[in-house]
Amino acid sequence: MLTEKKNHQHFLYDEILPDHVFTPEDFEDEHKMLGDMATKFVMNEVYPKLEKIENQEFWETVNLIKRAGELGLIGADIPEEQGGLELGKICATIISEKMAVGRSFSITFGGQTGIGALPIAYFGTRKQKEEYLPDILTGEKIAAYALTEPSSGTDAMSVRTNAVLSDCGKFYVVNGEKQWITNSAFADIFIVYAKVDGQKFTAFIVEKGYEGVSTSPEEKKMGLKGSSTRSLILENVRVPVDNVIGEVGRGHIIAFNVLNIGRHKISATSLGTAKRAIELAVKYANERRQFGQALSSFNLIKSKIADMVIKTFVNESAVYRSAGLMQDGFNEMKITGKDYGETIAQYAMECSINKVMSTEILDFVVDEAVQIHGGYGYMAECEIETLYRDSRINRIFEGTNEINRILIATTVAKIHQKRTEDNDIKNGIFQREKQVLHLLKKLFDAAIESVIKNSMSNFNSEQEIAAFLADVVITIYAVESSILRTEKAIQKSGEEANKQKIDCTKVYSLETAQQIALRVLNMINHFGDGEIFSRIASLLIMSSPENIIAVKRRIADTSIMKESYFC
16 A cells, blocks of 8 residues: 555655555555466467467457457456446556567557557547447457658647538548558557648547548568558548547647557556566576576676666666556546546656656667677577567657657746755665765756756757756656665565665666766756756766676676566
8 A cells, every 4th residue: 555645746846755656566466467367368379379460460460359358458447437447557557568578469459458449438428438449348349549640740730631521510521641550450440630620630530431441551660560550541531520539629638648648558568578578688698508608607798687677677666656656646536526638647747758768778678688699689580689670669659759858858847846955865775876866856956947047948949958858857757766666665575585676776876877977067068057067967977885796797697597587
């Protein structure tokens, strides 16, 4: 159980206690059982068919979606009154993480459970929910999300797809082209965004069977070859007025909030893929012998494994902290009567933080895993080669990481408040790490104040500053999440049982602080406030009293022994 906390605490300004955050160590029997079920489904039913899925034998994908529906995996976080199980955001995060081993199938599944189903579940009319959700949740019908266009990628609001009300007033006639639409080869329902009269951004439910709906041939992609990606062509498609989701001209509320949930799901899937990559790399390193000994016994290999585990631990801490926050928000929604848009929007920044962090950590992890495999990692028959290609799109999906960084910076600039007092940092196992966290928050304050003073808050032009601010915020969230998680674990089971977590938290705090310090030194002249930035940077770049090489070897040895990610 989480202890009572102040409403709407913010990690940049408020003191957050260990009992205020959700961690994987808080999993209850329901969470564990669901995780086991999802793992068994993926390993026993999806994994054996991955070769066929990669060959785009899409009937296998469709059958597996139906099987996932039978197991209740599609409707895990859909309200009960709409036919879902209403297990919550933590359970949905667990499912997304476990589904990652299904590679291309996880993309199909994510499209179905997230950006496909949620616009109707959260924003649809009662009639729309009754008509479409039952088949989506059982997998009898597959949904797709059609937002991107050839001329509008990141700039979603500039779509050219047009909708005009018919003379009889019963239909909207929709014309346009949507690009790179996941699930499009076998989707029965498309969530389409168009501008009514070329101006009012609006969401529609478009059925595959409507006259004028067609798709292009499959795109030839770098990775995720087993997922369907096509263009959706809409030529004078007559869409009933009853198929408008929400209000005409308010489609952005649906699009952006559903994308926020989508970003969180990508974070969880990226986490699951990183864990899989570590498992593959460590097992290979234990089996492969060079110069008469296991590859895993070489210290440079251990250093790579340690870095992979450390980053994944921090990622996991942040992802489940965010899942807990979102679950708190949804619980509060039932009491306060807030709508889904208001509720989800509260966590938009955390969704962007996790999306950027998780996808970039994943790319680091799979790259190092390929390196550990050596030449075999470059061969198409090796699973890690597939993960390497598959992972790259995640930094582009659901808003590029660049636009997410600008979103983070824009958000924190709007909510900035002066810190009135500093919390005392007491002696303890993480005294030094908390000092680092304190300095990072001081740096954030100084950067925001400098942005305001020097009129640099136009982040459309000051994009380098936006990226720097975002990276400081991401680092604060990551460091704090790992400290809080580990402190909470120590309270529960003691230091001895949590050595790996302690080591990971200490190394990550030190190394990321040093990286941020170097960024600061290169930003000073642009900010124009050298003294305070130089002072903070000099403190962040300090060395550790611990033997970091020895600590990393210890981290690696634990995962090598377990032959998997372990914290």
